[in-house]
Amino acid sequence: MTETRTTSPVLAVDALNIALSGEDGWQPIVHDLSFRIERGETLAIVGESGSGKSVTANAVMGLLPHRRSRIGGSINLDGREILGLPESNLRRIRGRDMAMVFQEASLNPTLTIGFQLVEMLRAHSVLPHAEARREAVRLLDRVRIPAAQRRLDDYPHQLSGGMRQRVAIAMALACRPRLLIADEPTTALDVTVQAQILDLIKALQDEEAMSVMFITHDMGVVAEMADQILVMRHGRAVETGNAATLLTTPQAAYTRELLAAVPQLGEAAHPVQPVGRTDSGVSSKPVLSVEDIRVRFDARGGLLNRIQGRVHAVEDVSFLLEAGETLSIVGESGCGKSTLARTIMGLTTPAAGTVAMAGSDVSAQMVFQDPIASLDARMRVGDAIAEPLLQHGALSRAEVNARVMQLLDQVGLSRDLVARFPHRLSGGQCQRICIARALALNPRLIVADEAVSALDVSIKTQVIDLMMDLQQRFGIAFLFISHDMAVVERISHRVAVMYMGRIVEIGPRAAIFGNPAHPYTRRLLSAVPVMNPARRHLRRPLSAEEIPNPLRPRDYMAPPSRMVAVEPEHFILDPEIDTGMQPPLSPSQD
Template identity: 45%
Template sequence: MSMPLLSIRDLSVAFKQSQGLAQVVNQVSLDIFDKETVALVGESGSGKSVTALSILQLLSPVQVDYPSGEIWFDNQDLLKVNERALRQIRGNQISMIFQEPMLSLNPLHTIEKQLYEVLSLHRGMRANQARAEIIEYLTRVGIKNAKQRLNSYPHQLSGGERQRVMIAMAILTQPKLLIADEPTTALDVSVQAQIIQLLKELKHELNMSMLFITHNLSIVKKVADKVAVMNQGQIVEFNNRHRIFLRPEHEYTKQLLNAEPQGEPVPLPQSPGILLNVNHLNVEITQRKGFLSKRKHNIVDNIGLTIHQGETVGLVGESGSGKSTTALAILRLMASTGDIYFDGSQLAKLSQKKLLPFRSRMQVVFQDPFSSLNPRFSVEQIISEGLLTHKQYSAQEREAAVITIMQEVGLDPASRHRYPFEFSGGQRQRIAIARVLILQPELLVLDEPTSSLDRSVQLQIIELLKALQQKHQLSYLFISHDLAVIYSICHHVIVMKEGQIVEQGPRDQIFDEPQQDCTKMLLSFIDRPVKPKPRLNPNFDPNAMPKPKKDSNKVNWSDALLIRKE
């Protein structure tokens, strides 16, 4: 049997704290062979990224300690080699793609300069030699008009383009092993599919091995040869992809596999009235074409939608399609033209002062709760902040309201004096929901509220939103690019592309009979929710069926042909 390219043996990793060592990875063993892709999966905090960063010794030695273990690569234990030897391996033989390219790319340098730095350091190239290779690799990873994009800065690229630049940077040295740490987490499903296909092609073309870190099991199905499931710092199951998905052995693996969004939207109330009605909504921006000339165009064009009481309307589309802009315009947080009727009142022409009574009735939950929560406020201050503006409560009444709403969203009221950084991602999203729910709104705009969460936490938040909707008869405008989530919670679906609505209708109609190519393309990138289908009766004999008489009712063939699932 061939030797593994990378062999991790009994690796333990601990962070140094004032109280001592806090162990986050415990006795992990893992092998990766030539041209093999191993997926390392698990929830946030399970130790996936710490394990990957330990391979290249990218964790600060001041903060980390290795109580046990070995990491063998090219007949060297990477935990024991000196810094000079590590620099020869980093980038040259083992490269890494990080989760957030906007944080990994230098915002002050052009794309060409950042890629040239790799070629200069690792291959000793000069600028005139490197340019042709940079253009070749940018083209190879799918950057259109690569030569014209050399002088672009990271902020001038889309999320998918930035991730492609990170991939180009990682493969410039043609490494033997590529570590991809959540490379598709924040991307649309269509861009995700493109990046996954690109990585598979590059792996085959360059004969690379890959360690693919993710919490998204639907991606694992498409990319991995073997799967290592990690929980609380330990690998609890390691097997080939087919065995993991068809016959998982560990309870935690089964839990992950069952954490996909599922179920049906909450039942609609009888004869629901119209809560929100939007017609001919336009958002216009002005762009400079030159020093003196300007050009105006609509980034949201002629949008019309209706949300009934107790209804969830899903707004889907790729990044840049205008979903969030539409929501901000509806909430009057962005200048727009058109009609916006909320509970029969025209909001489009109201001043900010006259809008104030409607603000508490229309609230928004943002994608990243850590960015939207004030880090200097305690949870109690964050949740009760809206009451200071919209309700005339005493301090005791505010505290009582905070305790009640924290219990309702599944948070321990005793933690209300803590700060956002002391909570997990799912807990922070519950805090964000509590902050808006305390005002007793009628409409919630949910802007990608689960896209940055693990599948298991995502499922908990979806179930929480359903329970709250049923209890309080809330209406939701649910913005997402994850159609599996949309399917599990929405009654009506609107598909946007380039600022316009291209298709809308009841959920089942959109999923089962999409009309537009854009919708079909989005649906092709997801694992479709499978409805229970009737199956043929194996004992059915068509010749044994009684023939109907001319004057009798027709035989119910469906009863004989089918056995419906319970």
């Protein structure tokens, strides 16, 4: 039972009902929802896509369109009813009394960081411009952005994703709001940057006694952030209560299912041996051979748009991939893993090195991060799956139709979906369609670039299980690119860790997770959020560290990679190469 509160909450939501106008008329989204957030407390609202959590947050902020939404009930902020207030009144409250941080940093790309911060400050105060600019510098310092004074004149594209999110938090905190609403603020970030942002929010909350409504589907993040948890499903509250109690002894069946679907480090079963390897450990001819791949992108500038330097996106990468094996490539944004995938698929031309595949020219297919964007919105499901068969195959239309039905069966989808358009499918269904399309030509290799990162936890588990099942049935090799280390541990046979375009560690899954030998690998693993309520009080030293800029002088020659054996099949990059790289060229240097 929840303890009796003796003070008024910062936010009290009672009997909230929300309906939105759509193609089929008014659709109820949130049903009779009630919750409280006390001063200095963090309430995490969790649930899968479509549960109503983001709609609830937008209703609290007064951001739902008036003509397309119907809202009933009560939203009380610090003792004041705000539901139904005129927009002019809400504008004064937003930013000053409550603020919101979104999943993608909502910054204007055409305006400098300083201009946007100063405008926010002056909109809610009478500060003169010079004083507002000094306050903007102080805010950037608070969110641990290095060289804050100089950064004021930077545009958003000149900052990394983590730094842009820090600026968004600085803007949200500019007027010291009593309530901060954070809607998936770390979902698009790497684990190390995510850890920095979570630690930053906790530190700022301690300093300001600020209340936080934290919306996420990552239960590890919930364990690190929440005092209270509200579980939503289909617009209704399923369960609410103390975070430690709910995470360890959930009462509702749905909550138990949700928690059970969350992949955790250390829980993965021993992977089945790749079909390309015999009992004696001898491998057949590899499906994929990557040797000494280097990828460069020219950086031009100056009056004549000459080459000023080169981005060393991939640096001397080599590995083999066997039939039926999953090799996962992990690392932070900018490390080169997606560029490497595009190079393997022939979508990017390497400056040096070779990529060799066993089999035909269509022996490799790719599955991308966003399943909905990967499908043509004007093309029916059946036509999307049939397209590669019609382009590359020599089948009759009747044979193509039969193959489409067979592929739908293989990925666990109903044949009735063949005539539907993508917008009528869930994200999980769309990703299964993308996998079916990738399987159409019986490829020996599938490159999966963040193929499950956009999915809810339960759907993510289903898709991972599907990929593993297809691998065992058809001997498919997977090159799996992800920043979700728990998913990587579950699906991989081997893991390669990339940093600054190089593989810094590669080896069997058990070795990488159980005995990481490179400092960067250890840093990645230590940043993974763990579903342990005791971590709510964890306070790590705040860091503003970013991955160095991979832009080098045009005549820079990188030393070749040398790998050092740690144990059988487990290698790390020679430390002398890792620390001996020249300092990067500044983007502003001519």
